[in-house]
Amino acid sequence: MALIPGDHTRFGGLVRWFRALLGIFWLVFQLYIIWYPQAPLVQRPLHLILALVLFLLWNPLKSRRLGPVCGVLIDSVLTAAACAGGAYYLLSSTRLTERMEGIDPVGAIDICFGILLLAVLLEAVRRAVGWSLLTVLLLFLGYAFVGKWVPGWLNFSGFSLDQAVEILTMSLNGILGITTQTSLQFVFYFIVFGAVYSSIGGGQLFIDIGLRLSGRHRAGAAKAAVVSSSLMGSISGSAVANVAATGVFTIPLMRKAGYSREQAAAIEAISSTGGQLMPPVMGVAAFLLAEMLQIDYTGVALAGLIPALAFYTTIFVQVDLDARKTGLGTVQDETKGTQPPILGRVYLLTPAVALVLVLLSGYSATYAATVATAACIVIGLVQPVNRLDLPRLIGAFFEGTRQASQVAIPISAIGIIIAVAIQSNLALKFSSQLIAGGDGSWLGSMLLIMLGCLIMGTGLPTVAAYSIGAILFVPALLEMNISEMQAHFFVMYYCVLSMITPPVALASYTAAGIAGSQPMRTSFLACRLSFVSFLIPFAFVFDACLLGVGSPGWVAIAFLSLLAGSAGWAVALVGYLNRPLGLVERVFIGVGSVVLIFAPTATLLWLLGLTFLVLCALWVLVLQRKSGEPD
Numbered sequence: 001m002a003l004i005p006g007d008h009t010r011f012g013g014l015v016r017w018f019r020a021l022l023g024i025f026w027l028v029f030q031l032y033i034i035w036y037p038q039a040p041l042v043q044r045p046l047h048l049i050l051a052l053v054l055f056l057l058w059n060p061l062k063s064r065r066l067g068p069v070c071g072v073l074i075d076s077v078l079t080a081a082a083c084a085g086g087a088y089y090l091l092s093s094t095r096l097t098e099r100m101e102g103i104d105p106v107g108a109i110d111i112c113f114g115i116l117l118l119a120v121l122l123e124a125v126r127r128a129v130g131w132s133l134l135t136v137l138l139l140f141l142g143y144a145f146v147g148k149w150v151p152g153w154l155n156f157s158g159f160s161l162d163q164a165v166e167i168l169t170m171s172l173n174g175i176l177g178i179t180t181q182t183s184l185q186f187v188f189y190f191i192v193f194g195a196v197y198s199s200i201g202g203g204q205l206f207i208d209i210g211l212r213l214s215g216r217h218r219a220g221a222a223k224a225a226v227v228s229s230s231l232m233g234s235i236s237g238s239a240v241a242n243v244a245a246t247g248v249f250t251i252p253l254m255r256k257a258g259y260s261r262e263q264a265a266a267i268e269a270i271s272s273t274g275g276q277l278m279p280p281v282m283g284v285a286a287f288l289l290a291e292m293l294q295i296d297y298t299g300v301a302l303a304g305l306i307p308a309l310a311f312y313t314t315i316f317v318q319v320d321l322d323a324r325k326t327g328l329g330t331v332q333d334e335t336k337g338t339q340p341p342i343l344g345r346v347y348l349l350t351p352a353v354a355l356v357l358v359l360l361s362g363y364s365a366t367y368a369a370t371v372a373t374a375a376c377i378v379i380g381l382v383q384p385v386n387r388l389d390l391p392r393l394i395g396a397f398f399e400g401t402r403q404a405s406q407v408a409i410p411i412s413a414i415g416i417i418i419a420v421a422i423q424s425n426l427a428l429k430f431s432s433q434l435i436a437g438g439d440g441s442w443l444g445s446m447l448l449i450m451l452g453c454l455i456m457g458t459g460l461p462t463v464a465a466y467s468i469g470a471i472l473f474v475p476a477l478l479e480m481n482i483s484e485m486q487a488h489f490f491v492m493y494y495c496v497l498s499m500i501t502p503p504v505a506l507a508s509y510t511a512a513g514i515a516g517s518q519p520m521r522t523s524f525l526a527c528r529l530s531f532v533s534f535l536i537p538f539a540f541v542f543d544a545c546l547l548g549v550g551s552p553g554w555v556a557i558a559f560l561s562l563l564a565g566s567a568g569w570a571v572a573l574v575g576y577l578n579r580p581l582g583l584v585e586r587v588f589i590g591v592g593s594v595v596l597i598f599a600p601t602a603t604l605l606w607l608l609g610l611t612f613l614v615l616c617a618l619w620v621l622v623l624q625r626k627s628g629e630p631d
Contacts, residue, residue, distance in 0.1 A: 225271050
């Protein structure tokens with residue numbers, strides 16, 4: 001069986017064995033450092049080097065112009081260079097740990113291996129993500145050296161070659177900084193958990209639950225996509241992976257229920273995108289957020305619960321109203337699936353429940369993911385149907401390490417952007433310019449930040465967009481006396497939504513590929529469906545209760561009012577509430593909804609918005625009864 005492109009060559013067997021041994025070693029290493037952590041300048045470089053080598057083995061160079069022989073030669077040189085970099089860090093770990101940054105000299109060997117490692121990493125980024133992120137990285141690297149010649153507020157003293165190598169490759173900044181630490185400490189374990197959980201049937205169970213809960217109701221096909229994608233996304237934490245996993249089931253189901261290709265793809269894209277916001281396993285950006293704030297990941301997951309529930313509730317309400325308005329979306333009997341009964345597979349929820357309970361018990365996210373993975377293995381070995389044998393278990397681990405290597409590459413490379421932005425003071429300069437551009441107003445500055453996050457997320461992975469946004473935009477929000485948690489969630493939320501906004505929307509394009517729809521039309525339709533959700537970040541910036549800050553009673557009231565406002569906004573956008581609404585009715589309901597969403601809980605403006613929205617709803621219902629229209 002060919003596991004990678006090029007396995008048919010004479011070196012295919014050797015590559016497979018090397019890749020297998022390296023994957024096992026990486027897995028053992030990650031388990032070892034849970035109980036026996038090493039110095040940061042030991043475990044972070046080793047994590048990155050293992051990811052680099054494994055990624056190169058899984059993703060050989062594909063070039064018709066160079067030919068297979070030249071491709072193998074280039075891959076061999078890059079792999080050897082990465083291995084040499086690993087040897088350099090292991091042999092120099094004591095010196096690198098004890099040296100004083102900015103005082104001790106940078107040797108020729110440091111410069112040599114630093115440049116070598118950066119070159120290999122940049123090529124790996126090109127293969128993993130493409131030219132979008134690589135172009136941004138090269139721009140920041142160029143800025144680091146030519147900053148002294150840049151005019152205006154972007155001017156700074158610039159880096160020398162020694163300074164660049166020292167900051168980017170020899171310290172706990174740059175590629176060995178907070179982003180690599182996030183990959184090392186959190187991302188690896190959750191990706192392996194997701195791979196093992198899917199191998200025992202956990203992902204399929206979530207899809208079937210969505211079908212069973214919503215499939216028989218009006219708009220059942222679309223609702224099933226929303227429910228199953230939210231459940232699957234809470235474990236996978238990746239929009240594109242979520243689309244690929246659930247879209248192959250939900251998109252054909254929606255097509256059979258009468259949705260167009262673009263509609264089916266758009267609903268799946270926006271539903272899967274929200275998985276990066278859905279606890280317990282949010283996207284990689286959420287783990288990075290926890291590291292940046294230096295708080296436990298459990299706190300981030302709990303803070304993200306209300307926004308995530310509001311996100312999916314608004315999407316659910318909107319597809320329901322659309323179906324009531326158009327009559328589309330009911331699942332026919334013959335399309336309801338032939339999977340085994342859910343009750344007989346409910347034990348597969350045990351790993352997910354264990355993950356949540358361990359997190360809530362105060363243990364680290366790393367430990368929680370490890371326990372959940374162990375639960376998957378135990379259940380897989382003893383379950384009566386689809387029992388997990390040794391080859392499938394090994395295959396699941398190999399798939400987990402393969403995915404982890406693909407994620408670790410861009411995450412580590414983002415450290416270049418963070419280091420340059422901090423060392424050049426670009427973050428604070430950009431913050432000042434942003435506030436000035438917003439004329440000093442909260443709303444103006446936040447609208448500019450929202451637009452910046454969406455533009456910056458064009459074609460970039462969410463974690464890359466969020467990392468840049470956290471450096472450039474969060475300081476501006478902090479200047480407006482917004483808390484760190486609110487500021488970071490605001491930026492992360494819009495970076496997540498950039499996955500479905502044109503011109504380059506990765507989740508929308510993936511769904512369009514499955515549905516056979518036009519990517520751009522799918523992206524615009526997904527934006528229309530998610531337009532309700534675009535107001536949620538403003539809501540939790542204006543009211544911290546929506547991030548769980550405050551007494552349980554006020555948090556509950558804030559949550560319910562957000563749901564009411566979001567549902568009203570969906571009604572205004574769709575133009576339907578048991579009957580088609582006129583323009584004036586939609587405007588009134590929309591105004592009341594926006595006021596209720598934006599106003600902090602228990603303020604006079606909040607009370608006025610709630611009253612106005614209730615009166616509008618009563619007005620619509622009274623007119624409906626007088627006209628004699630059926631519900």
